[in-house]
Amino acid sequence: MSALTKNNMIIDSLEFARKSQEIYGTIAASDLPRLHDALFPETGELQYQLTGGLSHERKPQLRLRVQGILQLTCQRCLEAMDFKLDLDSSFIIVPDEGSMPLPEEEPEDEDYLVANVQMRIAELIEDEVLLGLPLAPTHSTETCSASAKLNTLKKVSPFAVLQGLKTGKR
Template identity: 35%
Template structure:
């Protein structure tokens, strides 16, 4: 007997409304794919320098139940948004592509104790109304660089930025190898 086929597959709409409240304890396996516009994410919008119609994230997800009935979810996100370069203040495209594995646990304590050694894995507390939109937004927010900058050459301020402690990491790497 294959325990993974025990639950019927249910289509999950990739919309803010549907992802905002997912019954992860329901005896079903979810599957869904679709595009989330940047305007669907309130917190990400605060980080953007300006909004392009194509900005947003393509999302593909599926859930299944591990042995013992623990729900798990695979999410794959791919997309882009625009940040402001911290050197020249011009728009900079932030590309994001990530696969994440969520394990649903029973309590907040269990989630806190979840081992952090694997960045591709994360624990969420299972409930009848899990906010997956928030979880997805958290993942993208965490990946946004603290001080995004154009690569040296592409930046309008690259000349002026020279010698201000902004060492080219490849140059540093080269000198380390010698």
């Protein structure tokens, strides 16, 4: 077991799996450049754990777990919202592109990675986090300030209806 700094988070993925190695640590959200647009603001830290081993069919496999809280932008009120991330993914390591199963043959619960002697862990984390983020994150209706505004409007609405009736009668 070893904790790596972001500068040397590069592994030989096949060897890592075969030797059942493990790496864990924290990575700052600001070190994941492709997340920048999604985050509000660009703060937060993620805990990750990468474990090598063999799958049920004794194929080399990596398991990645990522947890943490990120701040996203609520698409309803455009204010910050906490998003709890809790990912757990496994990947079978295949020697080359040609060994990837065809999309229609790929079992739904399995992902594949082509063996890479210089695999960047941060990139794998980034891919998984991007897949794990909601497309249009919103606060729950109870906590969103946009729905609070909506409630105020609703309170006004009976008068508006009354107004409508009055003008309707004329």
